[in-house]
Amino acid sequence: AQSVTQLDSQVPVFEEAPVELRCNYSSSVSVYLFWYVQYPNQGLQLLLKYLSGSTLVKGINGFEAEFNKSQTSFHLRKPSVHISDTAEYFCAVSDRNAGNMLTFGGGTRLMVKP
Amino acid sequence: GAVVSQHPSWVICKSGTSVKIECRSLDFQATTMFWYRQFPKQSLMLMATSNEGSKATYEQGVEKDKFLINHASLTLSTLTVTSAHPEDSSFYICSPFQPSGTGSFGYTFGSGTRLTVV
Numbered sequence: 001a002q003s004v005t006q007l008d009s010q011v012p013v014f015e016e017a018p019v020e021l022r023c024n025y026s027s028s029v030s031v032y033l034f035w036y037v038q039y040p041n042q043g044l045q046l047l048l049k050y051l052s053g054s055t056l057v058k059g060i061n062g063f064e065a066e067f068n069k070s071q072t073s074f075h076l077r078k079p080s081v082h083i084s085d086t087a088e089y090f091c092a093v094s095d096r097n098a099g100n101m102l103t104f105g106g107g108t109r110l111m112v113k114p
Numbered sequence: 115g116a117v118v119s120q121h122p123s124w125v126i127c128k129s130g131t132s133v134k135i136e137c138r139s140l141d142f143q144a145t146t147m148f149w150y151r152q153f154p155k156q157s158l159m160l161m162a163t164s165n166e167g168s169k170a171t172y173e174q175g176v177e178k179d180k181f182l183i184n185h186a187s188l189t190l191s192t193l194t195v196t197s198a199h200p201e202d203s204s205f206y207i208c209s210p211f212q213p214s215g216t217g218s219f220g221y222t223f224g225s226g227t228r229l230t231v232v
Contacts, residue, residue, distance in 0.1 A: 034221070036223075041124075041205070041226065041228060042225055042226060043118075043120070043207055043223040043224055043225040043226045044158075044207070044223040046221075090157060090158070094221070099146075099163065100146070100211060101148070101160065101163065102148070102160075102209070102221060103160075104157045104158045104159075105157060106156070106157045107156070107157045
């Protein structure tokens with residue numbers, strides 16, 4: 001079974017600083033990769049996804065992520081964060097050999113301080 | 115496109131009563147529906163997967179008689195929490211899936227239902 005690890009449960013950072021949220025998964029065979037953001041008491045909003053092609057994926061709100069097959073990682077980055085980026089971020093993996101089920105990481109709470 | 119409507123957004127019920135949560139895909143047809151549960155400060159945990167017109171498949175540890183899932187059409191699925199207890203209090207999120215989806219590669223999410231059982 002697929003497993004997804006988000007190494008940091010919380011990441012505090014000052015406004016306008018760069019940030020990296022880490023994500024590792026257990027298998028690189030036939031997977032699609034996603035990053036979602038969740039604001040309090042809301043559903044999930046897609047930030048970006050990797051399906052195939054270029055390993056550097058650009059998403060909304062200035063976020064990007066890089067698929068690294070050898071390290072089975074899909075880290076999320078933003079060069080300059082804003083207060084409004086404070087939220088919970090989830091990495092997810094879809095295993096095409098397991099009924100398209102999405103497996104989520106434990107989440108990383110990004111806290112942007114002024 | 116790919117709009118999902120989940121209702122209610124929050125509900126408070128008495129212990130022992132049942133609560134029904136609706137999830138509608140407004141502009142697409144979802145052959146598969148995933149239902150997730152999220153406890154405070156935790157990730158989403160898959161509860162069950164349902165395909166239109168067939169019985170749902172429940173994840174280990176999820177009671178199928180307690181969490182009744184109906185996926186009678188390609189645009190509507192319901193989750194009924196029967197005889198709810200305080201430990202069922204959680205945030206429930208539906209996720210309709212389109213095999214040939216656009217945008218999110220077919221994954222969309224409802225806005226969630228906050229269930230509080232008192």
